[in-house]
Amino acid sequence: MPDHDQSLWLKTCREHVESHPLTDDLTVDLAVIGGGYTGCSAALTAARSGASVCLLEAQDIGHGGSGRNVGLVNAGLWLPPADIRARLGDEAGDRLIALLAAAPAEVFDLIEQNGIDCAPVRNGTLNLAHSASGLRDLQKRQGQLSATGAPVELLSTPQAAQRTGSAAFYGALFDPRAGTIQPLGYVRGLARAAAGAGAQIISHCQVETMQFDRGIWTLKTQQGKVRAKSVIQATNAYHQGLTTSSPDYVPIYYFQFATSPLPEELRAGILPGGEGCWDTGLIMTSFRLDAEGRLVIGAMGDLGHAGRSVHTAWIRRKLAVLYPQLAAQPLTEGWHGRIAMTLDHIPKITQIGPSALSVHGYSGRGIAPGTAFGRLMAESLLQNDLSKLPVPVASEYRENWTGLRRAYFEAGATLMHFVKTRF
Template sequence: MRDYDQSLWLQTSRERVAAQTLSGDLTVDLAVIGGGYTGCSAALAAAQSGASVCLLEAHQIGHGGSGRNVGLVNAGLWLPPDEIRLHLGQAVGDRLIALLAKAPSEVFELIDAHGIACEPVRKGTLHCAHSASGYGDLCTRHAQLSTSGAPVELLDATTSRQRTGSPAVHGALFDPRAGTIQPLAYAVGLACAAQDAGAQICIQSPVRSLRKDNEGWVLRVNGGTVRAKSVIQATNAYHQDIAITAPDYVPVYYFQYATAPLSHNLRASILPQGEGCWDTGLIMTSFRLDQEGRFIVGGMGNLSHAGGFAHKAWVRRKLATLYPQLADQPLIEGWHGRIAMTSDHIPKITQIGPNALAAHGFSGRGIGPGTVFGRLMAESLLNGDPSLLPVPPVPEYSENWTGLRHVFFETGAALTHFIKARF
């Protein structure tokens, strides 16, 4: 059976980290569980502050959602600003909006500062209207974002079709703050930077248990023990083994397919200014080019699910709709990743114990928010200052009917793609 966990990014990443499995015992100021954007950002910030740090990844760096991401470095969350304020209140909402507005700058500055070879392109993103009603949604978002100080630009259908090269776009919202990266390479590059700053990066080192004693936290790893004053759990949708701190979320799968590298003539007609894109569809579509000119299209769905055939058939149809000139382009086999979705689409920070925090629920917006959340969680714990956190921590967080809602999302995505692949 095809392994849909093996992404294109594994083949094309030029970043490598010289990490080993943890052996023996270790005592540190901060233990970080999880080697994605949040965990690697936390380890880097802590090590740069002079703290002793150990990052523990159960597989390889970027194994989870970070290594299967679309690679869009967006500002903010999926929600428009007014909805964020509605859920969090004015003061907390304004703070989170302001922090995440600067998230792309933080990401690209880290890439520059540490020479991370992750194909960074900061040409903005286009949130594309898939229909006339979708354009109405973009008008609302534009008004709210502009009021909040975001330098976004609303583009009409004609301009959007010129910018994308696609006849299927009904308008777009351009955000110049954003861009694209090779997502796995960015995660690995953060781990390398953390290692250079003094952090110990450990792969193939799953944490089997986590407990608090009178001296601090005790983590059992590969038969050894890590003692830490503070802990950050950054496992998101790929949590394993530690049942008592498992994050509660709705698991949603997102898949991608890529063409072979396009010819120069084809590349010139598709996204000529280099933006990354996603659309306003209820079952969202993303599309972009990578550095080698592969066209990458993605949508919601589990390729290993019974409806996987519908997702695969939809890709070919979607290619022809977006760019008729790509209808016959060969496709590289697809891959998918798991997203931790919260009901309100706002990330959560949970206080899992004294001097111990967990973050999850980026709802598909992992790159910028994960980078910011990881850094601020590390700074908060090392300084003993909860006010530094991007959102107030909660003692616990639960979701209702997560299994049923997962089935609902997956079934809806499969049916949508089945219908659109046929008609």
């Protein structure tokens, strides 16, 4: 049985970043806590602006969700535009919608500019209707997205079958702005580029305390201290230590399995355009091909939970339903990651002190939003202009019953997968 804490992306990543230990106390303009998309984007932005930067990561770069996700570079959030406006107001909502519409282009531009080895495929994504009601939802979403100028296209049942190679769907919403990447390769490439611009990248260095005194933050670790004028905390769902600034969210687990590289005769009929996919099911399913031709398929669920065997049995059945020709293909890799989910599915930026910001809650959409948020947070702090932030900054954010809601979601996913394994 595969190790659920070791992702396929870790085994196939070709990007490397030099990390140096914290041997002496440092003084910098900006300290970044967390080596995921947001933190690495912030470090790269700050370093290229001429600021001195130190990024501190408690594990390896990309250890958290940035190295475990599906690798879909999507435009926008899970929420349709009308829901974003309803939560933020028209002005702030439209600003966020426009920012995230352009975010996939920002990701692919960074990949090209920095020569990041992460198998980028900019052929769009397919949001697939799993039922007639799912198709109606996509029709509404398509209308709202088109009204913002998004070049999305609603596909019929035959068109969806042609694009996926599967007869399991009622239609699809195609977004040509999006694409797929090797997600760990991308975040490590960002860190490498940041280091090349002068940022100090320090991994395996957990921040234990933060204190602000006379205009300077002091971050204490077991290896030494970092003094900084400004701080970005970008730990999201993998926060360690620092109980005084721990973000509130509901931890949702998402697992994935992968086949071995498929023989050419099987691979040719599956996703011939190279799109990444996810469906409209309440317990969502995603699937895509990686650069070596593995079929990577996943859904909500914790492989470290008692429901692991249920999730595994269900994913094998789901694979056979989507692609009967793959029913006998072994699943050679299996892993999971944590998502920081907020109640309204809007990312949260909080001011945790003077010139110090924390961000979390991408709710499963971390690649493009994290890249854009990291850039804007760095610019905002270095220019002392919080109006640049992509969402309104809050003094604090609280979620209620996070443990209970996490158990509820895991129980629901396990029950759904148990039932669908047998019927």
